[in-house]
Amino acid sequence: MVTENDVQHIADLADVGIGxxxxxMFTHQFNAILEYFDILDRVEGSGEVTRDLYNILxxxxxxxxxxxxxxxxxxxxxxxxxxxxxxxM
Amino acid sequence: xxxxxGQVIVGLEVHCQLDTKSKLFCGCSTDYRSDGPNTHVCPIxxxxxxxMPALNKRAIEYAMKVAKALNCEILNESEFSRKNxxxxxxxxxxxxxxYDKPLAEGGYLEIESDEGxxxxxxxxxxxxxxxxxxxxxxxxxxxxxxxxxxxxxxGIPLIEIVxxxxxxxxxxxxxxxxxxxxxxEYLNVFDSEKEGSIRVDANIxxxxxxxxxVKNITSYKGVEKALTFEVxxxxxxxxxxxxxxxxxxHYLEARGVTQAGRSKEQEHDYRYFPEPDLRPLRVRxxxxxxxLPELPDARRERFMAEYGCSLNHARTLTGxxxxxxxxxxVVASDKRGLxxxxxxxxxxxxxxxxxxxxxxxxxxxxxxMTGLVLLLKAETITDKSGVEVLRVMLDQRLKNEPAETPDAxxxxxxxxxxxGDTGAITKAIDxxxxxxxxxxxxxxxxxxxxxxxxxxxxxxxxxxxxxxAELNRLLTGxxxKREA
Numbered sequence: 001m002v003t004e005n006d007v008q009h010i011a012d013l014a015d016v017g018i019g020x021x022x023x024x025m026f027t028h029q030f031n032a033i034l035e036y037f038d039i040l041d042r043v044e045g046s047g048e049v050t051r052d053l054y055n056i057l058x059x060x061x062x063x064x065x066x067x068x069x070x071x072x073x074x075x076x077x078x079x080x081x082x083x084x085x086x087x088x089m
Numbered sequence: 090x091x092x093x094x095g096q097v098i099v100g101l102e103v104h105c106q107l108d109t110k111s112k113l114f115c116g117c118s119t120d121y122r123s124d125g126p127n128t129h130v131c132p133i134x135x136x137x138x139x140x141m142p143a144l145n146k147r148a149i150e151y152a153m154k155v156a157k158a159l160n161c162e163i164l165n166e167s168e169f170s171r172k173n174x175x176x177x178x179x180x181x182x183x184x185x186x187x188y189d190k191p192l193a194e195g196g197y198l199e200i201e202s203d204e205g206x207x208x209x210x211x212x213x214x215x216x217x218x219x220x221x222x223x224x225x226x227x228x229x230x231x232x233x234x235x236x237x238x239x240x241x242x243x244g245i246p247l248i249e250i251v252x253x254x255x256x257x258x259x260x261x262x263x264x265x266x267x268x269x270x271x272x273x274e275y276l277n278v279f280d281s282e283k284e285g286s287i288r289v290d291a292n293i294x295x296x297x298x299x300x301x302x303v304k305n306i307t308s309y310k311g312v313e314k315a316l317t318f319e320v321x322x323x324x325x326x327x328x329x330x331x332x333x334x335x336x337x338x339h340y341l342e343a344r345g346v347t348q349a350g351r352s353k354e355q356e357h358d359y360r361y362f363p364e365p366d367l368r369p370l371r372v373r374x375x376x377x378x379x380x381l382p383e384l385p386d387a388r389r390e391r392f393m394a395e396y397g398c399s400l401n402h403a404r405t406l407t408g409x410x411x412x413x414x415x416x417x418x419v420v421a422s423d424k425r426g427l428x429x430x431x432x433x434x435x436x437x438x439x440x441x442x443x444x445x446x447x448x449x450x451x452x453x454x455x456x457x458m459t460g461l462v463l464l465l466k467a468e469t470i471t472d473k474s475g476v477e478v479l480r481v482m483l484d485q486r487l488k489n490e491p492a493e494t495p496d497a498x499x500x501x502x503x504x505x506x507x508x509g510d511t512g513a514i515t516k517a518i519d520x521x522x523x524x525x526x527x528x529x530x531x532x533x534x535x536x537x538x539x540x541x542x543x544x545x546x547x548x549x550x551x552x553x554x555x556x557x558a559e560l561n562r563l564l565t566g567x568x569x570k571r572e573a
Contacts, residue, residue: 013358014175014182054166054371060109060147063116063131071127071135071240081126082237085177087226 002030093327095296097320099262100254101312102290104247105273106220107151108280112244113219114142114185119245122283126239134219134244136181141366144169148246149372150379151278152192152217155248157379158272161196161215168369169217173360177238178221186218186249188361192370198272199386200264201404203257210265211253220245223285242285254292254300259316262291266312267408271385274410282449293319295327299335303347306340315340319347388413396420396428405436411450412440418455419462431462438476442483452486460495471556474504514560517550518543518567532568540564 004023007030011018018026068081077084112119115133132140156163170188193215202208222243224236250269256262266289273279280286288307293316294300301323306315323333338347383391385407392403392413407413416435420427435458443450461482465475478498485492499505521543522529528546531539540561547560 009358013173051368053368056144056368057146057149058116058143060111060145061116062111062118065117065129065131066135068125068128071130079237081128082225082239083127083177085224085236085238087228087234087236 002027002034006030091295091297091327091333093295093324095298095327097258098254098294098296098300099256099259099316100292101250101252101256101262101265102292103250103252103266103269104220104288104290105250105269105279106283106286107148107246107248107278109145109147109151109246111145113145113148113217113246114244117244121241124241126237126241129241130243134180135240136179142185142364144367145246148217149192149370150375151246151276152215152248153372153375154276154278154379154381155250155273156193156196156215157376158276158381158384159196159198159212159215159250161193161212163193163373163376164190165373166190166369166371167192167216169364169367170361171364174358176221177236178224178243180222180240180243184219184221185364185367187216190369191216192372198252198265198268200261200268203260208261210255210261213251213253215248215250218247218249219243220247254294259313259320262316263309263313266309268385270309271408271410275382275384275388277382291316291319293323295320295323295333298323298327298333301333301335301347302337303340304337304350305342307342311340311342314345315347318345322347392416396424396432398428398432402432402436405440406432409450412436415450415453415455415458419458422459427459427462427466430466431458434458434462434465434475434479438479442476442479446483446487448483448487453483454492457482457492457495464495464499468559469506470499470504471506472558473556474499474506477502477504514547514551514555514563515567517547517555518560518564520550521546522567522571529568529571533572540568543568 004027007023007026008018011023072078072081072083075083106119109119111117112129112134115131117129117131117134119129121129133142153163167187167190169185170190171183172186172188173183175182191214194213196212196215197209198212199207199209220242222238222240224238226236228234252265256265266287270279270281270287274281285307287309288305289312291303291306291312292300293303301319303315303319306312319338326333337350339350340347388407389400389403392398392407393400396403398406405412406416412435416431419435420431439453439458442448443453461475461478464470464478465472470478478495481498481502482492482495484490493501525543525546528539528542532543543564544557544560547555547564
């Protein structure tokens with residue numbers, strides 16, 4: 001069960017501001033989602049998923065990167081090729 | 090109450106960039122330093138939705154090489170985890186790292202202890218992770234308006250080497266770091282000359298008190314400085330009867346101080362969970378195929394055996410890969426004949442002159458150094474003139490002027506000893522001893538002041554022209570003769 005305190009804590013960690021009424025609303029929604037997982041837990045299956053897949057690796061080879069222009073396309077603010085971000089300390 | 094003179098306890102977490110061609114999870118080039126910001130990024134290292142990481146084989150091979158060299162155990166199975174935190178240097182809002190199943194555990198590194206002799210510093214673990222991006226804070230240190238983000242560094246492969254709290258002083262921490270750097274260089278997996286290629290977090294406490302984590306140490310010298318500052322700060326607090334808070338502090342390189350940071354997220358706040366986009370590793374069997382090169386300890390022993398170097402010279406020379414290679418090139422033509430002089434002149438004089446100029450050894454021709462050593466060996470020039478020749482050589486290279494050979498410099502500056510110089514000194518020595526029989530008696534009685542007294546007398550007689558090293562050698566020889 002998720003509590004309102006959990007919601008507030010996660011919001012703080014992600015630096016997301018939420019209004020006074022919102023913790024209650026999100027708590028309700030989170031718990032509704034988690035209930036679906038309870039249903040999944042009740043599905044009968046073989047138990048352990050075994051996947052015999054290890055050491056999936058690629059060779060150390062260089063591939064082209066995006067252009068700076070493309071990289072910055074989605075950035076809300078830029079300066080001299082950098083992405084501008086609020087200062088967090 | 091805690092004892093302000095209690096034992097200092099230090100443990101380090103060292104992050105080193107592995108010198109692969111491409112990043113850890115994508116094909117972007119790691120050679121970003123001379124390029125503009127955000128030019129070495131792709132959907133994977135930019136954390137765009139749907140992009141899937143693909144693990145770089147060479148990064149794992151390099152990390153295993155390090156693990157083998159540091160005597161670690163490779164875990165049968167290791168895996169990557171997501172470490173979640175929200176900060177502009179992390180585009181995905183999580184870092185792919187290793188948590189409860191690191192690549193390697195245990196191991197140790199031997200360093201020279203403060204008392205001399207070797208001491209084992211135990212290692213906790215080595216894990217592989219991706220470097221976050223680089224932030225440039227605009228505005229002053231305390232209050233900036235915003236940060237500029239460059240993701241070129243995001244996804245560069247790092248190994249984090251975690252030590253046990255086995256170091257007992259800031260100086261030992263520096264030695265550990267230097268030894269680690271040398272080992273990584275010998276393994277050819279790391280380039281210490283690249284800016285920011287190593288970053289250190291240090292845990293430091295005074296026995297009986299809480300420990301403090303110092304973050305953001307980005308230079309080799311910074312480690313000793315930051316920790317020395319912390320020792321003083323913590324001891325002063327204890328002396329005033331105050332408690333040391335368990336906290337994270339940031340090292341401000343420019344000011345040489347540490348400063349309390351924001352309260353760190355608790356470990357459970359990182360919400361680690363296994364990275365679902367990467368399969369676990371089972372690579373322990375690769376160990377057999379890894380052939381280690383000669384490492385610093387072995388090379389140090391070889392320098393002592395093969396070249397007759399003193400322990401200290403062998404330690405200094407093999408403490409940097411380039412310096413060790415340089416030395417071997419300089420003496421190649423006559424190992425036994427040139428080594429004693431070359432060791433001193435490279436480990437002490439050249440290294441000091443390079444440091445003074447903040448100059449790279451790359452600029453010095455081994456052949457030129459051989460030339461200088463030959464002149465010194467033939468006693469064509471005094472030690473004092475040798476230093477002068479070396480300085481001219483270095484300054485010419487530094488200023489990109491045509492480089493003269495040591496012989497040419499000696500000729501141009503007329504530094505060659507005139508024949509009879511030794512004769513004049515010998516004569517002065519003879520006189521000094523004859524005129525001061527009491528000094529000879531004192532010397533025989535083992536009073537150390539006698540030698541210095543006689544050196545002073547000879548200097549007076551030769552009006553300071555005698556080369557002090559040569560004078561010492563000749564005088565000691567003469568005294569020994571008379572002692573017999």
